[in-house]
Amino acid sequence: GVRLSVLDQSPIREGGTAAQALAESVELARTAEALGYHRFWLAEHHGNAGLACVAPEIVIGQVAAQTSHIRVGSGGVMLTHYASLKVAEQFRTLETLFPGRVDVGVGRAPGSDMHTARALSHGPGALPLEAYPQQVADLVHYLEDSLPANHPFHGIHASPTGSGMPEVWCLGSSTDSAYVAATLGLPFSFAQFIAPETGQRAVQVYREHFRPSRFLDAPRISVGVSTVCAPTEAEAIELSWSRYCWRFRHGQVPSVETALAFDYSQPEQEYVRYHRAQSAVGDPEQVRARLTAIAEELTADEVIVLTITHDFEARLRSYRLVADAFGLRDGVA
Numbered sequence: 001g002v003r004l005s006v007l008d009q010s011p012i013r014e015g016g017t018a019a020q021a022l023a024e025s026v027e028l029a030r031t032a033e034a035l036g037y038h039r040f041w042l043a044e045h046h047g048n049a050g051l052a053c054v055a056p057e058i059v060i061g062q063v064a065a066q067t068s069h070i071r072v073g074s075g076g077v078m079l080t081h082y083a084s085l086k087v088a089e090q091f092r093t094l095e096t097l098f099p100g101r102v103d104v105g106v107g108r109a110p111g112s113d114m115h116t117a118r119a120l121s122h123g124p125g126a127l128p129l130e131a132y133p134q135q136v137a138d139l140v141h142y143l144e145d146s147l148p149a150n151h152p153f154h155g156i157h158a159s160p161t162g163s164g165m166p167e168v169w170c171l172g173s174s175t176d177s178a179y180v181a182a183t184l185g186l187p188f189s190f191a192q193f194i195a196p197e198t199g200q201r202a203v204q205v206y207r208e209h210f211r212p213s214r215f216l217d218a219p220r221i222s223v224g225v226s227t228v229c230a231p232t233e234a235e236a237i238e239l240s241w242s243r244y245c246w247r248f249r250h251g252q253v254p255s256v257e258t259a260l261a262f263d264y265s266q267p268e269q270e271y272v273r274y275h276r277a278q279s280a281v282g283d284p285e286q287v288r289a290r291l292t293a294i295a296e297e298l299t300a301d302e303v304i305v306l307t308i309t310h311d312f313e314a315r316l317r318s319y320r321l322v323a324d325a326f327g328l329r330d331g332v333a
Contacts, residue, residue, distance in 0.1 A: 002292065010042070072102060079108065084139040091166045172188070182209035196275075224305075227281070231284075239310075241259035
């Protein structure tokens with residue numbers, strides 16, 4: 001069977017607030033746990049008026065404190081902005097507070113516009129993007145206290161120390177991230193919702209270059225898919241317009257009414273058609289078939305469901321319908 005998990009970006013709806021969005025993330029996590037989803041990941045986005053989750057390392061603690069067993073983590077931390085030691089200490093702290101439940105998924109994209117990225121990069125001294133593979137390797141070494149003797153920071157320990165270690169994932173929408181995950185022997189989570197056309201090539205690169213590690217004997221792949229599930233296909237399509245309109249209007253996530261009234265250009269209409277076809281939008285049967293097909297196509301044993309709607313109840317219902325369609329229990333469909 002396939003595992004089902006949740007990726008949440010804490011969307012802020014038009015007329016709503018960031019405080020509501022973060023409270024809804026916690027409520028969604030509690031619902032996901034009750035429904036049997038395996039893990040709940042929080043994204044990192046900067047400078048986006050429609051997303052409240054800019055600091056997953058903080059929200060993870062809130063979500064983990066208000067759930068009891070679902071795995072909670074970052075999907076992901078944009079490591080290029082930070083010092084590996086700092087991220088290791090944040091996630092060692094989370095692991096100490098919530099042992100055996102914490103994931104640290106890392107990504108190399110800025111998760112922001114370039115101007116914001118420059119402001120963020122004042123921290124660790126603005127390492128070039130080429131340093132990213134080494135940053136991930138350093139993060140892993142800090143987390144498990146295994147910096148090699150020839151490392152410039154050998155002798156430094158990420159606190160708090162303890163026996164457990166967060167599960168590390170490499171996230172990505174390109175072959176570059178796939179290669180980093182493969183050479184470090186880490187699990188790879190492919191963002192199909194960002195770059196559907198790259199998936200098969202990225203997975204091929206990951207499998208071809210995979211080196212077994214102390215974490216994994218064999219490749220392990222999950223896939224993040226944009227999903228809207230409703231009782232009927234027509235309603236699911238209608239609900240999905242909010243997300244597409246938001247992409248073109250910016251600001252907060254618009255209502256279905258606003259989205260349907262929006263004047264879409266020809267290229268925008270084509271974009272919506274293409275992306276909806278690549279997503280899982282429909283009734284429960286259609287969504288189950290689509291998610292299963294994407295998982296098979298990318299040889300993934302886990303699907304991470306990302307759902308954005310204007311209405312929170314519609315979002316909760318979508319996750320509920322997906323769980324029911326898969327007969328979800330204990331995180332495995």
